[in-house]
Each structure stands twice: as C-alpha cells, then as structure tokens.
Amino acid sequence: MDGIIQSLAVIFSLSGIAALLIGAVLGIIIGALPGLGPSIGLSLLIPFTYNMSPELSMLLMISLYTSAEYGGSISAILLSTPGTAAAAATAIDGYAMAQKGRANEAISISLTASTVGGILGGLALLLLAMPLAKLALQFGPAGYFAVGLFGLTSVAALSGGSLVKGLLGAVLGLALATVGIDPIAGTPRFTFGQFELYEGVPFLAALIGLFAVSEAIALAEKQARRTKMGESRVGHVFMSVALLKETWRSMVSGSVIGTLLGILPGVGGNIACWVARDYARARDKNPQAYGKGAANGIAAPEASNNATVGGALVPLLSLGVPGSPTTAIMMGALIMHGLHPGPQLFTESPALVYSILFGVIIASLVQYLVGSLFLPIMARTLLLPTGVIAAGILAFAVLGSFAIRNLMFDVWMTLGFGLLGYFMKKLSFPVAPVILAMVLGYLIESNYRTALVSSQGSYMIFLTDPISVLFLILSAVSLAVPIYRLWSARRVVAVDPA
Numbered sequence: 070m071d072g073i074i075q076s077l078a079v080i081f082s083l084s085g086i087a088a089l090l091i092g093a094v095l096g097i098i099i100g101a102l103p104g105l106g107p108s109i110g111l112s113l114l115i116p117f118t119y120n121m122s123p124e125l126s127m128l129l130m131i132s133l134y135t136s137a138e139y140g141g142s143i144s145a146i147l148l149s150t151p152g153t154a155a156a157a158a159t160a161i162d163g164y165a166m167a168q169k170g171r172a173n174e175a176i177s178i179s180l181t182a183s184t185v186g187g188i189l190g191g192l193a194l195l196l197l198a199m200p201l202a203k204l205a206l207q208f209g210p211a212g213y214f215a216v217g218l219f220g221l222t223s224v225a226a227l228s229g230g231s232l233v234k235g236l237l238g239a240v241l242g243l244a245l246a247t248v249g250i251d252p253i254a255g256t257p258r259f260t261f262g263q264f265e266l267y268e269g270v271p272f273l274a275a276l277i278g279l280f281a282v283s284e285a286i287a288l289a290e291k292q293a294r295r296t297k298m299g300e301s302r303v304g305h306v307f308m309s310v311a312l313l314k315e316t317w318r319s320m321v322s323g324s325v326i327g328t329l330l331g332i333l334p335g336v337g338g339n340i341a342c343w344v345a346r347d348y349a350r351a352r353d354k355n356p357q358a359y360g361k362g363a364a365n366g367i368a369a370p371e372a373s374n375n376a377t378v379g380g381a382l383v384p385l386l387s388l389g390v391p392g393s394p395t396t397a398i399m400m401g402a403l404i405m406h407g408l409h410p411g412p413q414l415f416t417e418s419p420a421l422v423y424s425i426l427f428g429v430i431i432a433s434l435v436q437y438l439v440g441s442l443f444l445p446i447m448a449r450t451l452l453l454p455t456g457v458i459a460a461g462i463l464a465f466a467v468l469g470s471f472a473i474r475n476l477m478f479d480v481w482m483t484l485g486f487g488l489l490g491y492f493m494k495k496l497s498f499p500v501a502p503v504i505l506a507m508v509l510g511y512l513i514e515s516n517y518r519t520a521l522v523s524s525q526g527s528y529m530i531f532l533t534d535p536i537s538v539l540f541l542i543l544s545a546v547s548l549a550v551p552i553y554r555l556w557s558a559r560r561v562v563a564v565d566p567a
Contacts, residue, residue: 075420079124085125085128088121090435093132096110108501112398113277116277118402127402127425132428134378138155139183141153142179144156146166156342159371162367163366176444183371185320186320188434190377191379197387202411202412202415209520210519216540218513219543220390231497232548238503239503243510245510246510249266253522271478274483275486275507277470278482278486278488282484282488283488315364316367322349326348327376327377330344345373379429381393382396385410388412390509
C-alpha cells in the first residue's frame, strides 16, 4: 500500500501531471511525423530525463510512448502515410474515409480506440506483471541466461526481413556489450586505453545515433517534402454515440489481440495491427466495406497498437526482458538511473513500479484529453518540410549526447553510430537487435558465467534447470519459425515460378 500511495502522489503532483501532458503533446507530434516514432522520440528524450526522478522520467516516457503509437494514425488518415509502422493498417480505411470528407470521424475513431486499447493494455499489465515477477524470483542464473537469450533471439528473428541480418545485428550488439569492465573479473577489456570506455560503450550515444541521427541523415537525403492535406481538415475529434456502438466490439477484440501479441518479445504493434484488422473483418457482417472507409477497419488496429504498450511492458517489469525496441530504450533509461528491471524491482522500488503500472492507464486518458483539445493545431505539424525535421533531430541528438557526461567523446560516438545506423538501413539491416543485444548483453553474460562457476564448469546446469530448458526451447522455436517460413516461401516459388 505504501508503494501505491507514493506512486499516486507522484502521478497527481504538479510535476507528474506536467510530465504526462508534455509527453502526450510530444508523442502525438512525433508519432504524426512520418519516419519518426516512439523509439526515436524516447531516444532523444532520455538525456533530458537524467536529472529527473525515476518515477517522473518513466511517466514522461510512457506518456510519449502511448501517444506516439496513436499519433501515427493522424498522418495515416490525412495523408495515407503512416507515421509509425503500427499505423500501416489504419491508413487503408482511414484515408479512404478522409477522402469522403469524413476525416473528423476517422480521427475520432482512432483517438477513442487508441485510448481504449491503452487502458485495457494497462489493466493487463497491472494484473499480469506482479504474478509473473513472483514466479521470476524462482529463477537461477541458468534460467535468467535462457530468458535473456530468448528475448534476444526472438527479436533478432522478427525485427527484420532477414533472419541472418537480424542475428548479425544481435552479434554486433553483444560484441559492443563486452566493452568496459569485466562483470566477473573486474578488469578492463576492449577499451583501447580510452578511459571514456571503462563504463562500456555509451549506451545513449549508440541509442541516439542508431535511431535518431540515422533517421535525420535519411530525411536530409530526401527532397524537401511538400505535404498536401487535401480538403480534409481536422476540427472536433469527439466520437458520436452511433459510431461507438458500431465499433466498440472491434476496440475490445483489438485490445485483447494487441495485449497478447505485445507480451511476446519482438512482435508488437507492427504485427498486431494487421492481426486485429483481419480478425475484425472476419467477424464483420459487411467485410466488403473494408478498404473503402470501414469504421471497424480503423478501430481494431488502433486499439491493438496502443494495447501493445502495456503488453510489451509485462516482460520488461516481470522478467527484465524488453518486449519491443521501445521498451529496450526504457530499460536503458532505468539502468541509467541505477535500476535493473526484473522481479527485484518490485521490492526495491515499489513506488516506481506502481508509477509505471498506473501510468500506462492514466497516460492513455491524458492522451485522449490532449488529442481532443489540441489535435487540430498539432495536425499542422505535418506540413513541416523534411529538412527542418532533420535539422531539429540532429540538434537535439548532439545536445542530448553531450548533456549526460559533458564529453565530446560521446558526441563523436553518437555521430559515428548515426553513420553506422544509416548504412545499416541502406543495406536493410535491422537496427533494433543491436540495441536489444547491448541491453541484454550484461544479463546474458553475467548469468551465463555465474551459472558455469556454480556448476564447476558443467554445461549440464542449463539442461537440468527446468526454467532454463523451457526458455532454451522457446529460443530454438523463435529461430526455427522464420527459417520454416522462408523455406516454405521458396518451396512455393519453386513449385509455381509464375
């Protein structure tokens, strides 16, 4: 009860409310701008939360995360250009509805569905995180190693079109995670005499560079965007009772699908939005309306992608394994504050945990309030040319990377990782596995070596621990599934070349 009371005191303080409001405004704008999204928004935000309390920094980031997931639907509806990958399914019916002069209706469905999805996903987080955390307290070093390996392999397998490229990115991240002080021996390694690397490769430099700077370079490379919003203009965004009656079932089903898929590491809103839309279409009495401006074609995917926020936080809080690239960034923020996500967090920092649990629900309500009042104004940010956006991102990236340790070394590292991320995107290498491997590297290595020390070098400890065996099997399955899909696709092409 003390943790609950303290968390509510933080949330409803002036600072807490300000953090939620600022996060919602920034999130909607960042989500609405095509090419950006919650990962880039959080990577730019983290340096500015360094001097904040962990509770306030998490509230700010959660609010930005949830609102950015919703914000992607604005450009999807008005421009047929999803602001985030998770809003891709929304663009089909949302833009079709806007073309019929019903942009306000489409935006109102999106805002309400996103709010419902966020609330239901937050309730699932509230109900599931603590029981799973209690179970996770039974894990030994072998079990934790297997959990970390599962989180890494599943995301590496699902975060890009190529399994090999995803795994290569994960290997690069693990290699970067070995730089610094050895967690067991306590001696420096791979620092090349640079004292700035004794604490490891600066996580924020890698994070901001790979996500934000690489995107700024890509945006600058494009010609200045001349966006046309057509005749659709955003006015009121309050949903009518008739529309609510028509879409509430799709909102609930989308929320359930988003929550369940969000819990699975590496799945997230990119997949959940399509699954939710297909399920709603299969249940609909008028499936032929989909693609022509169906209200349920907006409600289902929008509820699902916001519900994945709560779902993705379940494995982060209970097991210490991020469920998505965005939660990996949040995990890095917690580590920056000297905290380690996992079951111990519930006993060490109960106020922080409850701030996160309640924060997801309250942030969804704040998102609805901000969207209802200020969306007509914020929608105009879609008219910004790409050059202005790129310059703004680069300025915040340099400022943020320097602000943490006041070292130019970090700035050069940020720019270096930005170039690396840019070339990785050019070559279709997924960036997310690199960050996830850097975050999970310590968990995997320290528990792997601790398990071997406790078993006197016997690898049988990984096969005699039931939890370890379970997650090792899941890791194998997460690698086998994309291999099987690739084999099946090639077999179909070989049988039917036409």
